Amino acid sequence: MKFSFKNDYSEGCHPNILQALLQSNFEQQAGYGEDEYSLQAKKLIKEKIKNPDSEVYLVSGGTQANLIVISSILRPYQCVISAAPGHILNNETGAIEATGHKVLSIDTADGKLRPSDIIPVLESHGNIPHQVMPKLVYISNSTELGTIYLAKELEELSNFCRDKGLYLFMDGARLGHGLTSEISDLTLEKVGELTDVFYLGGTKNGALIGEAIVINNKALQQDFAFNIKQKGALLAKGRLLGIQFMELMKDDLYFDLAKHANIQAMKIKNVMKERGVQFLSDTYTNQIFPIISNELIEILSEHFEFYVWKKIDERSSAIRLITSWNTGDEPVDRFIEIIKKEL
Amino acid sequence: MKFSFKNDYSEGCHPNILQALLQSNFEQQAGYGEDEYSLQAKKLIKEKIKNPDSEVYLVSGGTQANLIVISSILRPYQCVISAAPGHILNNETGAIEATGHKVLSIDTADGKLRPSDIIPVLESHGNIPHQVMPKLVYISNSTELGTIYLAKELEELSNFCRDKGLYLFMDGARLGHGLTSEISDLTLEKVGELTDVFYLGGTKNGALIGEAIVINNKALQQDFAFNIKQKGALLAKGRLLGIQFMELMKDDLYFDLAKHANIQAMKIKNVMKERGVQFLSDTYTNQIFPIISNELIEILSEHFEFYVWKKIDERSSAIRLITSWNTGDEPVDRFIEIIKKEL
Amino acid sequence: MKFSFKNDYSEGCHPNILQALLQSNFEQQAGYGEDEYSLQAKKLIKEKIKNPDSEVYLVSGGTQANLIVISSILRPYQCVISAAPGHILNNETGAIEATGHKVLSIDTADGKLRPSDIIPVLESHGNIPHQVMPKLVYISNSTELGTIYLAKELEELSNFCRDKGLYLFMDGARLGHGLTSEISDLTLEKVGELTDVFYLGGTKNGALIGEAIVINNKALQQDFAFNIKQKGALLAKGRLLGIQFMELMKDDLYFDLAKHANIQAMKIKNVMKERGVQFLSDTYTNQIFPIISNELIEILSEHFEFYVWKKIDERSSAIRLITSWNTGDEPVDRFIEIIKKEL
Amino acid sequence: MKFSFKNDYSEGCHPNILQALLQSNFEQQAGYGEDEYSLQAKKLIKEKIKNPDSEVYLVSGGTQANLIVISSILRPYQCVISAAPGHILNNETGAIEATGHKVLSIDTADGKLRPSDIIPVLESHGNIPHQVMPKLVYISNSTELGTIYLAKELEELSNFCRDKGLYLFMDGARLGHGLTSEISDLTLEKVGELTDVFYLGGTKNGALIGEAIVINNKALQQDFAFNIKQKGALLAKGRLLGIQFMELMKDDLYFDLAKHANIQAMKIKNVMKERGVQFLSDTYTNQIFPIISNELIEILSEHFEFYVWKKIDERSSAIRLITSWNTGDEPVDRFIEIIKKEL
Structure with a gap:
């Protein structure tokens, strides 16, 4: 072939994960993410982010993470801003709209968003209450075009969003690749500081399934677990997610x-x-x-x-x-x- | 002033309507659109369309008509195609997305859609099942830019839609203006023949409130009344809508x-x-x-x-x-x- | 007959309303509820409630009012509590569920809710996050069975709700009848004080269409107009609603x-x-x-x-x-x- | 402990599954359920059902299966009928309502539904179009109370549903337990014949995650994959589900x-x-x-x-x-x- x-x-997962699954297989563990491995994985992630306010939630995949996060944050009349190549715009079968929210598309050459891209959108959405209210900026790092955000770029965008009352959400399906790019000067810690929510993608980086959603904005953490359950994303055997992220987070694997x-x-x-x-x-x-x-x-x-x-x-x-x-x-x-x- | x-x-309604409201005011009539006036208004509209298969449903406003029609027709994963200035895209606070459906925007110079505008959208939505399925084409006549569809243009678009398995829905908030334009060669009869659904806008043409939704495609009529009720659009005193359209339809007013x-x-x-x-x-x-x-x-x-x-x-x-x-x-x-x- | x-x-509206429609018919007024009549009607209602914090919003019908209020207040995982005969449970074609929210039904002999009816529901919904979170209590006055809330009953229910972090919403499709009942000791002022939201039904009490939603809880007023527009309930000729409530509110008509x-x-x-x-x-x-x-x-x-x-x-x-x-x-x-x- | x-x-999965994960781990396989293992698993399931018309779809968990199946089948105004202890009614955080559909609850002593339980519900939902339309009967086997359906009981229910135009959907989170009960005379083949949709639960019977949805009614298969993707349930590494069900289906494990x-x-x-x-x-x-x-x-x-x-x-x-x-x-x-x- x-x-x-x-x-x-295309492949399975890193061998450490299978090894850990084997070793723990016959242990009885609490269900629905209350198992020791999930708790341990979350602890490791929080330590790496160094933001004691952050909370971690493990789900199965990227579309799932995107739709849960966005529908959890927005009020019915609020919408998302995304660069035109954004995964939520093109490759998720309208998953965000299915939760009731419009996604506004912005053309950009490199798949990244800058304040100057967003300002015209805000300006053209001032006809209250006849238009959706832009409230969340969705970016990915690395982007769907393989490009990345430099620390200064993310800072500018983050400051802009806070100034304008917009939430900043980073799709991190390929966050590992973004942060370890040879030209990247961005750190996980910085991402935890500059975004309201982001996730660490496991599926595309060594796991069988799994994305670790990190909510840095305390106000957005309230009752978040309800949304996970309601959207069918709370695994009975949450240990499957916990074991994977525990292994991936050990020694920076x-x-x-x-x-x-x-x-x-x-x-x-x-x-x-x-x-x-x-x-x-x-x-x-x-x-x-x-x-x-x-x-x-x-x-x-x-x-x-x-x-x-x-x-x-x-x-x-x-x-x-x-x-x-x-x-x-x-x-x-x-x-x-x-x-x-x-x- | x-x-x-x-x-x-900006103004109220045509005096004939107020006169009819006065005359009928103390009559007891059945509720929820089963009154004599609503039945009579529907009969008049059907006669003008000359399509015995068409059914007429009276609702209060344009956004309401748009969201009921679209959410009634589409399956959860299906989406709408609209010209960029389309009312549903810009001026309805995400009403369509709130029912779960994406609206794809097509840039056109004059606010009208042609088959050549739609073909690229169909071609770029073939990644099954990762993308929404375009299923309904939304047009307005006259458009938000004041332009109109000529008979030949609507015929081409209608044939294209039927060929591609797309429904054609005409927002007729200003259908009267579109059809009576000095350059129009389109008739109400023709609209009834070439579209799956359209509506006759009353609010912007002599009524206090009211749009008459006409469903020409029999398959789309099934259980439609449930959708009207569920979206809060079934007036207890349906006579208010019936009387208005009865008057407007008399003698081509x-x-x-x-x-x-x-x-x-x-x-x-x-x-x-x-x-x-x-x-x-x-x-x-x-x-x-x-x-x-x-x-x-x-x-x-x-x-x-x-x-x-x-x-x-x-x-x-x-x-x-x-x-x-x-x-x-x-x-x-x-x-x-x-x-x-x-x- | x-x-x-x-x-x-079954009938039209009070003659004063038709008279006012006739008199104002040719005036040019601002659209979408910004007309003088709507402003005046809201002012009159607020004066009667004597709660300077209350805000008034005019919509067309009861199902519409119910679905807009409830979907505006609740987060996706929160639900409504209603007495079993509640209109939203039986006669609105699932309008509330269509906005994503469960309605829990409580059997009561007289269509009214008391704290003792609600306590068991709260107690059986503690399996976080596997169950919906009860957050809003829906009552009607008069109820669907024609019964009414006495002042003391509403006070007890209101205190209970505030204590438990539940919103209290009164469907007032027949609020006039409830308050003017020979055994009622409840006043409009008191309703404004004890509920988070209620509405004054016009359709069943002298108007052609129209319910006046009153939001007493300031936190729930934010951006409420967006929800009205998104659900298709913002009439272009809002004057139709304004004129009716202005007339109905004059001299306690x-x-x-x-x-x-x-x-x-x-x-x-x-x-x-x-x-x-x-x-x-x-x-x-x-x-x-x-x-x-x-x-x-x-x-x-x-x-x-x-x-x-x-x-x-x-x-x-x-x-x-x-x-x-x-x-x-x-x-x-x-x-x-x-x-x-x-x- | x-x-x-x-x-x-509480535990992991059957050792055969971990063995198969190990053996296949470094193979490159197509994503999103197009891998050889998923295809093989589906083939094995179809062979056991002996219904060549049935189609199999693999998802991660029970709530996910329930919400995708139900939202895929129903039109907006249609609702589900469930026995009162039904999982969708009590333990899924309103997941079904979040897709827009009401779930009607029927009290039954043993958690099972019979035609005589359903008839009164149909009779009390005839006020068209003011009420939701019952369209799907949800049962589980074994039920949440551990009880099971005998062949004759399922036949009667199935005939009733077909007669009344209702879809019959069996939640099979514990279908293995139901069918292998010492008193059961029901077979997988029979379930495939008598239901429109059912699923084989893996999570509670030897898998890490996974439920195999089987759609027997061809009309309900159309475009079903779109719904799976839209709800965030299409795993990039679908092999994880395929391998599990392949192992579980071998030799009746x-x-x-x-x-x-x-x-x-x-x-x-x-x-x-x-x-x-x-x-x-x-x-x-x-x-x-x-x-x-x-x-x-x-x-x-x-x-x-x-x-x-x-x-x-x-x-x-x-x-x-x-x-x-x-x-x-x-x-x-x-x-x-x-x-x-x-x-």
């Missing part, structure tokens, strides 16, 4: 895994760049979007699986390559070899 | 009133056009959007109320003027006089 | 009309009682539920329309008779005459 | 595990019964509700964890004991020993 660079959820994924992607990127390949966006995480000829796409397709992301012109397209915590050197080297041979 | 060209709902509004707007438009004024959109209904200098805006503002719609440059803006069934000659003549004097 | 005692919304309805019902009740008729509930408002023989039902049905409410045994049923602001002496006298003859 | 009889989700749980409970039940203990309901599955003295409760509590379910009088209460696929002989024997000693 061909090696797949299609996504970062979570960040090591993400860093590895980034490094593997950068190896390919750098070789292509040296050979003059252009990229759809300038990324330093585990997603790269090289623009290559149809012929090269055909040759690579014989050996690898990946998405043809966007047609550029009659002769070339951008492809998307994603590496993961488990992408070994062998497929990367083989890929590079072909590039070197063909370009 | 200054005369207002701000909207077409509804269309005479709309035509009058159009004519008053065209008088102003033609004078401005002769003097070289540009317009934001080329309209032939009761809304016009002339682009005039800040100085002229100031002069007109001393005598009239109207909205400054859109800043064009440092020296000029488009204003919006709306006439109604009740806009007399006097304010129109006075407005024209100033134009003639100043331009 | 037979005279109908089926309900209190609203209460005079309700009192008249009560008196007409009591005339019939007293005659039946004297003749030993039993009643389903002991009411002193415009609804009575006498239990009579099938033969008498048949005789009365030849002359009047009314609902056979509940079968009691093979030989008798309770019927429901409702009188209104417009029920004259003639039908009442005729009804009494038959009773006197037959019993 | 004390052994817990509190529930059937699923049913062997459930049978074991039932047997362990019956051992305790029989000993207690011999000694004259009364039970809250007469169950033959893995849940028993013996009524014992406060003294005995205290003694047992020193050695075991369990819920005191319902106070019977001042001197005794019913307790709930639940056994699972993993309840060994040792704790059961110890429990029996105490019973024998004390009674």
